[in-house]
Amino acid sequence: MVPKLICVGECMVELAEVGDGTYRRGFAGDTFNAAWYARQALPGDWAVEYASCIGVDAVSDQMAAFMAGEGVGTDALRRVEGRTVGLYMISTEGGERSFAYWRGQAAAKLLADDPDWLRGVLGQGAHVHFSGITLAILAPDARARFLDVLRDVRGQGVGVSFDTNVRPRLWEDAEVTRAAMMAAAGVSDLVLPSFDEEEALFGDADSAATVARYASAGAGSVVVKNGAAPMLGWDGGETVEVPVVPVARVVDTTAAGDSFAGAFLGARLTGAGLRDAMERAAAVSARVIGAPGALVR
Template identity: 45%
Template sequence: MTELGVAAVGECMLELSGGESGNWRMGHAGDTFNTLWTLRALTPKTIPADYVSAFGDDPFSADQKAFFAQSGIGTAASPVIAGRRPGLYAITLDGAERSFTYWRADSAARCLADDPASLGKSLQNRKLVYFSGITLAILEPPARRTLIEALRQARKADSRIAFDPNYRPRLWASSQEARAANDAALAVTDIALPTFPDEQQLYGDADPRETTARLARAGVRECIVKNGSEPTVLAGGGEMATVSACRVTHPVDTTGAGDSFNGAYLAARLAGDAPQDAVRRAHRVAAAVIQVHGALAPFDMLCKAFENEAEEN
């Protein structure tokens, strides 16, 4: 019998990084894919992992799907959309801090919820489904509603739903639209993984504890509020705790740090770790990721950081 799988829903883009002297490296990345990459590295290979999206019919889309397959990641029933292609972004660095330039108007992923039957099929038989506010932002309002309903049905079938609001103002027509979409997402969410500065900007929360209280009122049972190098606040089951982040003296590239934290946390929870232990392992993994260029750290590096933290606990 096939073991229940994990899935992430969203947009994986072509990533241009390391553009010194015009010598750019091309990779594949995107917030939800970065998280699934970490999940794939840190979960048993008997657990299927799929990236649920939509893909183009161009050579870059074919290369992207081949890269997924080589990494042990499938695409479930994700459709292929004629004439579409992957979005593209370039990373520029100021020290270890990064900024992004995007080209995504005709991204195939914008069509990921256009076929409700294919989407529903992709989310069947999952122990965990992960998505983000960026997933919501790239969709038109009717498609957002289709996605939320598909997640609701997956939850009814006992999938655990994890969500990172990951607020990016330039992707939204207004903050009101973003709040409405996030609130609808939270209504189907079991595990929320927000970043405090994003929540402060969108909702005006005074501190991470206010964020956890607001999400608890929304019905979220498990909330982990990331806050950069500051302690993470977690709440659930009527309890609240803080866990210090790992300090990295000389970070190389902070791209993907929060995404890898999310993947490691979810992998640890799937393995049976308590929330505080899962946060500790996630901090160690995120600390390893910011010591390499690009959003995707090698699997062996992720595993070593994850296992070392387990040994220390």
């Protein structure tokens, strides 16, 4: 069988500013972005698929067609009557981005409402990738069901990775967020945090403290991104520090971490060592932040 990477979460309509109050429509979302970049990094004998819920409407059809056109499989999309897909708008200033969201009727919020469907879909993967945003958009009981499904498929031999991607405005409070991050790490083989978010949420003193905390939760590998500072990676037997790739001008940091995740997974799933995978992923991320939008060709 063809090995399959399945990224699971929410893809949204993206409105990216192109100047003079004009916006370009696209489709993006953190784990879909990771799937898109993984598709670029993985050889043709790997499949990449996106698992989510979308609506039964024109924009949902267009999103699914876009995914398929980009080489990301859509068999794991579940259609939900009466729902649609979310929308977000990017504003940038000095290369840093801010977002406005509209996701009240987003079908992806129902992702874990049918755990049997979800278990069947994710169990078909060689590896499953999810994020903190995937968790945050779910109601607390659905969040628990989602993690139970991941625990089940991991027990069947499916690899699991988790990009923490902390967005405080999506969460009930910091205590709930901390508990969810640690629970997610406990069902994951790989955790991909960003130090600034971990410092703010957990009070970590440095990247080594972040690695140690997620390792204590059960993660087998941790790679901590740290802005312009060196990244710290640990995989149980090796600890490496890797500098980021210098960027002449930061245009838009949208998908910096998502592209890193996709490229890193593409490298690791095809046998790259920890340092090599981190260096490849850092190079992709540097290219992405030098251009506008989430998906940079």
